Amino acid sequence: MTNSLRVVMAQLNLRVGDIRGNLERIIEAASHARDELGARVIVFPELSLCGYPPEDLLLRSSMQARIERALQTLCERVQGIYLVVGYPWYEGEQCYNQAAVIADGNLLASYAKQHLPNYRVFDEKRYFSEGSGSCVLELDGLPVALSICEDIWHPQPMAQARAAGARLMLNLNASPFHMDKQGEREATLTERCAEGEMPVLYVNQVGAQDELIFDGGSVAMAADGQIALRAPAFAEGLYPVDVRYDDEQVSLRQGTLAPMPELEASVYQALVCGVRDYVNKNGFKGVVLGLSGGIDSALTLAVAADALGAERVEAVMMPYHYTSSMSLEDAEAQAKAMHVTYRVLPIAPMVEAFMQTLAPVFEGLPRDTTEENLQARCRGTLLMALSNKTGALVLTTGNKSEMAVGYATLYGDMAGGYDVLKDVPKTLVFRLAEYRNTLGQVIPQRVIDRPPSAELAPDQKDEDSLPAYPVLDEILRLYIEHDLSASAIIAAGFDEDVVKRVVRLVDLNEYKRRQAAVGARITQRGFGRDRRYPITSGWAMDD
Amino acid sequence: MTNSLRVVMAQLNLRVGDIRGNLERIIEAASHARDELGARVIVFPELSLCGYPPEDLLLRSSMQARIERALQTLCERVQGIYLVVGYPWYEGEQCYNQAAVIADGNLLASYAKQHLPNYRVFDEKRYFSEGSGSCVLELDGLPVALSICEDIWHPQPMAQARAAGARLMLNLNASPFHMDKQGEREATLTERCAEGEMPVLYVNQVGAQDELIFDGGSVAMAADGQIALRAPAFAEGLYPVDVRYDDEQVSLRQGTLAPMPELEASVYQALVCGVRDYVNKNGFKGVVLGLSGGIDSALTLAVAADALGAERVEAVMMPYHYTSSMSLEDAEAQAKAMHVTYRVLPIAPMVEAFMQTLAPVFEGLPRDTTEENLQARCRGTLLMALSNKTGALVLTTGNKSEMAVGYATLYGDMAGGYDVLKDVPKTLVFRLAEYRNTLGQVIPQRVIDRPPSAELAPDQKDEDSLPAYPVLDEILRLYIEHDLSASAIIAAGFDEDVVKRVVRLVDLNEYKRRQAAVGARITQRGFGRDRRYPITSGWAMDD
Incomplete structure (x- = not known):
């Protein structure tokens, strides 16, 4: 006789720290899964009660009591x-990253995560002790094992579960997005399913938490690697999977497969998700940003309007003597195309006031980037005043290439709470702008086609002081994402002087990045918790 | 027959990442110890070749080759x-925090750290694998064991060394300062010496690395807990210890004990060390800061001048309508007393230019903190312009109490590269100002005595919007350093409304702290790598 167990994968967007709110969402989802979807089992993401990553909230003395109360309520x-x-589960001095099966008033079994990631963006060994041993229990007669996130990237927990008689693996995740991550996940799951000769239900959370983006993409995979269900990326939902089992085998009923997302589409959705959750979860009524007529602010505006709706977005053009009429025209055209509030506030009166005050101090000294930074800082101060007065969050518009080489002004264009393009290299900015226009033309083509310029000095072009972006971005990728040395990058065929200059700029500008706004991580090595460099450093590229 | 082994404890200020420079300093110290001090052994601090903490420099592909070359050179x-x-020592996928004994062309033995701290400011499990087993070797017939920093805080490595026949423990450290740390260290060493029935030579580094301050305080302690030598805090030096041994016992010849530092003196020296090393190791020619006539900037100026010399310090008074004449007088008096360059740049023209530009936008809206922040941002922009033009680092002057509750303006008074008082609660600011004046009156008494005010609005006092500082600081200490919940603090006898307001402000202002300048950590829980909170958080104080 073949039995069937309906399991709901709860791909939810939970809120870090909000135990009471998460508890209510979990109870509501469980009731819905039972009553409307006919489910026997519902699986939530990793650390679903406190959200992921809770960081040092785990050290607060009241966390344990809150969690115990929440489990009691469940x-x-x-x-x-x-x-x-x-x-999180506290025992004496230890804390475990745990999962439990709860039914009809009882906590039936619990499992503690065995593999604690402590690399890249992860700090789990700061908080958690490693569990040991599997957790296998029968749900309606089917022996089911639990595992948590990183566990599934190692063979040992699956082997252990199999040895303990498990025939289905439930894997709770908080697995952050980066480009092409879904393919990596599914390749790993295929290995694990084959090793364990059992299906895996991989349940991931969705939504953004500061710099981390969680894309969902929950998957039900059969023992042979066949995917029975793939949940859509970047969408909440309850996804039922029917597990059929008899004494011989365990199979999954074929369900719907959301398509594997294209690269540009997935990054664009990640950026939209990042803005939406940062703004909404932090309770901002809307956003304001400086629209310069350049491509970075154009793309940032498009993402913001797609994330929040045009009515919650305000764009401000802040021209100065070096702002071209093309920039003024394009900024206005885009604001109109996106139906956002648009304002023009020239900065000349403020810049002149600073220049006059500083004139006696600067007398006899040559003009340099100081004067350019003043323009940027007048703009930043205006935006912050609008933010202070209206409660809108200032979005900054710096891309990853700029953040890498310090081509940005602290307290100027870096002033703001969230940097939408922080981890997007300039070459990808162009591709994303083209992609967005395929959904509806909102970025004027001239903004995409014209040579990038900060317009802080007469006839300035980015490529006057930086290598061409395709070259720059490739050097940055090798240096930042792959940790290659300058000499290895030169050996790969790049110009020695260019490489040395770029590497030096990246190293020197750690101090700027340390004070930068957070922003969505979309590569395998973002600036932020993913890359922890000393500011004070004697590291020499040619030692 | 009694033998004697002269061991030099090399309490050095090394530079993170500068392997070549550190190597030269190590060679020079070893030659000096051998030739001038007659030493047979010299012991350097933890990770002396690459400096501590090297952070993600450990992940750079060229680190291993640089270290191997340096060891070869030694x-x-x-x-x-x-x-x-x-x-750091790399073996396949693993890296170890290692120490070695090198003599006459050979690496005689090596030891890998067994206890890797991964809490508070430490992230060693991000980089290192744990060693196992002791390293005991005979130096001139005396069996000596090695251990590294955290190892000495646990009984196991000492027990292991003793079981392996060691009669002397050499302990290499990079142990950061906080208030009263030296007492904690020596209490722990006393336990270890007793357990192991052997002396410990505890060698610590000195100097600042970003937010971490290393105070030295190297100690030679006999088996009975008697201290034979205590090196001075915050000073580099080579400190020889004579170890006498025969078949029966190992003893230390009594040397000089630097006095245990008083609390205010040790914190003041820590701040001086922090500024000096941040400025010098990063190659700044000097510093510039806003001098308001208040106590925070007064103390910051004193620390800066003591750290760098008056000729490298520039103070700028930037008055506005709300600046009292008392503030103008006191700022000037202090600048004169400290012999630093002093300049007055009124901000009214810039503030008015912003207000006029914003007038149509703000029409009909009430005056609020927006206008106060504008003043602070005009000051920040002026200071940054001076910094950009002259190459001086801007010091910020916010204290820990302000950073905690967000009583500071992003891109305004928070604009700058290094915050001297970042981890100094306001009540301690007062004590440090009094202390500094005992060395020579440089801070006008009126600056210490008057009620603190930000002077951003008419007749403004800090205590109009914040609780009295002694109350505020105690609540902050319980909440931040001890992780107590709001209800536990209320239960300890504080007013409920006050506690809730303070706790809410601390939680809300994580976004400001995330963009704050680094500054010296002097408490057991500083803001920065020591306290890692999410910005986006649903943590409710009364859940």
């Missing part, structure tokens, strides 16, 4: 369904 | 002395 309020939920 | 160039040095 036991009391959830009936008629097996609920699989993640939470 | 083997070639150091003769006639046992040299004990620390470095």
